[in-house]
Amino acid sequence: MPDTVYLALGSNQGDRRAQLDRALQLLRDAGVMVDKVSTYHETEPVGGPAGQGKYLNAAAAISTLLEPAALLALLHDVEKQLGRVREVKDGPRTIDLDILLIGGQVLNGRSRTASLLVPHPRMQDRLFMLQPLAEIAPQVVHPVLQRTVAELLNDTRQRLQRRPTPGRELNGLRALVTGSTSGIGRAIALELASSGADVIVNGRGPSARAETVTHSCDSPGVRSNVLLADLRTESACEGLAEQAWRVWNGLDIVIANAGADTLTGEAAHWPFARKLEALWAVDVQGTITLCRALGQRMQDRGSGVIVTMGWDQAETGMEGDSGQLFATAKGAVMAFTLSLAKTLAPQVRVNCLAPGWIKTAWGEHASASWQERVRRETPLARWGTPEDVAKTARWLASPAAAFITGQIIRVNGGAVCG
DSSP states (O other): OOOEEEEEEEEOSSSHHHHHHHHHHHHHHTTOEEEEEOOOEEEOOOSSSTTOOOEEEEEEEEEOOOOHHHHHHHHHHHHHHTTOOOOSTTOOOSOEEEEEEETTOOEESOGGGTTOEESOTTGGGOHHHHHHHHHHOTTOBOTTTOOBHHHHHHHHHHHHHSOOBTTBTTTTOEEEETTOSSHHHHHHHHHHHHTTOEEEEEESSOHHHHHHHHHHHOOTTOOEEEEEOOTTSHHHHHHHHHHHHHHTTSOSEEEEOOOOOOSSGGGGGSOHHHHHHHHIIIIIIIHHHHHHHHHHHHHHHTOEEEEEEOOTTTTTOOSHHHHHHHHHHHHHHHHHHHHHHHHHTTTEEEEEEEEOSBOSHHHHTOOHHHHHHHHHHOTTOSOBOHHHHHHHHHHHHSGGGTTOOSOEEEESTTSSOO
16 A cells, blocks of 8 residues: 655646646646645745745645655656746746655655655745645654654744744744853853753763753743763764754754863873874764754755854964864864855855854963963953853854855954954
8 A cells, every 4th residue: 555645735826726726637647646635825935036926835645656756757747737947946936846745754865766855854844834734634743753743833833933033033943052061062052042042952961061051041932952962973973963853843053062172181181192083083073973964954954054163273273282183173173164064055054163262161270371371362362251152153143144154253352363
């Protein structure tokens, strides 16, 4: 018995109702059984060029023996018969036919399924898909998110009701901040929460430190969660990506802040090679694995923001073991960020923060000579604070930075001028 396939239909050109009716009839003529059709919903266009007309949207449940790739080809053929022209992304169209679900199947767009992604990567964020679908299949479960269509519709309605307001420009957005149990990461988590974002706090442990940060994030209308993971291994990074995406059915902001501490505690006395191994595992490979995994999900969905962490002296250099270590690791992150930004554009913005002398745990206990050096080398004559970095991260994540991608943003009081 074939899986039930759920389709989304839409039109905003010509006789919209007739276009939807005709599309369904062409599917029937091709041997597809149309089992259920929702009522037709008029909706505002989402994205695309300004000035286009409202859409008429519907959902349909169909049965077919066609393989997914063949069904996709049939849908494209129906669109062509009805005059669909693909010239402008999200532009007006006579008809739009999308596969939302194929039973419990998950297709990743590889091999014989061509570019087909199932479930539809943006359905959980789009009311114009969920509302009609909830009429005909409210209890069908999304095979990745493990939420029913009715639950996804309720989640999306609640999130969209949290519109940005002055001082709360990230209302309704979902963020993951790695390495956020202390220092810069903690400051970023609190700053994003204060601007209205829901925040997932991440650390290696213990859980009590992470829970303390989530309690500090609490404010009216803001959700927080804790996901502990040791990001020294690829499997842990991939696992965190999967878990974080599922917490609130997607992410809008990823701050890849986690890094190995080789300046304080026992690690300060490690030999050079061991420090380099730790930095490379967490700062470089951890950042790359996590950002690639979540960046692909964001690109498939159609939007997102990623911020990585570099170092302001990675490109200019600093004497000593620490200079060699951090220039190597953070220079790699900065170079990766520039290529990832080009890979994920235009759907996802990717930037790198490059902090300078920031008073975290090491800076608090730095020697008098280091204190003097910082003041001497910084035109603003002071240490930076984690909050200075956090405010910049908030701006990069916000709509105010909508035209900013592929940039290295130095937060250093002018100490290194690019």
